[in-house]
Amino acid sequence: MAHNREHWTSRMGFILAAAGSAVGLGNIWRFPYITGENGGGAFLLIYLAMVFSIGLSLLVAELIIGRSTQLDPAGAFKKLAGGAWPLVGYMGILTAFLILSFYCVIAGWTLAYTVKSVTGSILVSDLDQVGSTFNAFITDPLEPVYYTAVFIALTVFVALGGVASGIERAARFLMPALFLILLVLVFRSLTLEGAGEGLAFFLKPDFSKVTWDTLLAALGQAFFSLSLGMGAMITYGSYLNRHDDIATSAVAVTLLDAAVAVLAGLVILPAVFAFGATPSAGPGLTFITLPSIFAQMPLGALFSALFFFLLAIAALTSAVALLEVVIVYFVDEGEANRRKVALIIGVITFALAVPASLSLGIWSGYTIGGKGLLDALDFFTNNITMPLGGLLVAIFVGWTLRRTAVAELVDGSAIAPVLVSAWHFIIRYVAPLAIVLILVNGLGLI
Ligand code: PHE
DSSP: OGGGOOOOSSHHHHHHHHHHHHSSHIIIIIHHHHHHHTTSHHHHHHHHHHIIIIIHHHHHHHHHHHHHHTSOHHHHHHHHTOTTTHHHHHHHHHHHHHHHHHHHHHHHHHHHHHHHHHHTTTOOSOHHHHHHHHHHHHHOSSHHHHHHHHHHHHHHHHHHHOIIIIIIHHHHHHHHHHHHHHHHHHHHHHTSTTHHHHHHHHHSOOGGGOOHHHHHHHHHHHHHHTTOSSSHHHHHHTTSOTTOOOHHHHHHHHHHHHHHHHHHHHHHHHHHHHTTOOTTOOTTHHHHHHHHHHHTSTTHHHHHHHHHHHHHHHHHHHHHHHHHHHHHHHHHHHOOOHHHHHHHHHHHHHHHHHHHHHTTTTTTTOOBTTBOHHHHHHHHIIIIIHHHHHHHHHHIIIIIITHHHHHHHHTTOOOOHHHHHHHHHIIIIIHHHHHHHHHHHHTTOO
16 A cells, blocks of 8 residues: 555655646636636735635645645545545545546647647637637537547556656646746736736726625635645645655745736736737636737747647646546555556546537537536536535644644644644634635525
8 A cells, every 4th residue: 555655756846746736727727717707906815815824724734634644535534533534535536536527628728729829720819710719619529529638648648657757857847937938928918008907907906896706716716726625735745755844835836826827817817908808708718818919929829839838738737636636546545556547537537528528519508507517517616525625624634633733734844833823723713714604605505
């Protein structure tokens, strides 16, 4: 079982791998359009407040669970407490699988857009035209499915390579590259004529539009972006050595993740306003506005290809994390062969990804709770199972592990006692209360 477990090779390696899991479509594709749908500046502030309070604290809590048990999410709860707690692990593993199946569809789009940047077919400055090209593509019954298949194959391929050399090595050079190109794009977007309005929308809070829905969206986005509430960080924590630092690494991962989201917002939203599009356009926002910017840039095709390629890679390091949650369960609990599990889960993921992709086109008539399959999977995981998982992790670490968790946190981290107390207070009181309030009100349960 856990005796010959692989481990990260260094603190930096872990930070980059965990940041690789955190930074993905959530930051660059999902964050800008969710911000656009939720009114801009106020959402950004609420989101950041949640990321650095509840998000960071939960990240620490999950890493503690993983590092102290050196086990998969279900096994970790079994080892620490037993009873009904392992159900939290099982829910996480199921959530990871469900997210993976729609995540790979969107990630497939980024692969397609990398190719289409080179062929030039998407680089048109007229927004309506880019929009209809995008819609024609995602509703096509075949083309996106091919790309989804390729993406899943890549994910499985990395997973076959294992933890340290595969995941860690890829993240080491991809994360800096992504950062750099984002900076170039921020500069281009902010210098567009009319960018100021978008900048104001993104940075000037207008709290009059804030509702429980806004809070739920911010909480869901914070969890999704930091890969919380579904076992991924428990899993990555389980590849830490027993006395590796947790606190500093968690802060670094959170900072990197938030920075990439803010940069993505600074790229997309000013451009949306400069081109006269609506910020609440939904999931197509990144795929529609960026090609228009690229079309007007010197070497636009090159930048476009580079951007979508890097986005695909960012998505890849996240998808690998999602798949890892499922793999580690079967390896740790069932002593299964890692490679076999990776292949089988890959096939099953594809089987769910196909209807998810088709739900945007020819199968859009089949709905669950008024949503097509892809939207329903997104809603169910982001707004229900991830916050619920986060809530239960907070209760578990704050109330069941209690002092043991505090001892785990200071083991390996030089951290000021006041911060330890703050963390414990957030995990015991703030996070559970806030999550319950937001879940109950956001879902309209009372
Ligand atoms: N955090 C990833 C993103 O922002 C998505 C993800 C969620 C990855 C959960 C792993 C686990 O794109």
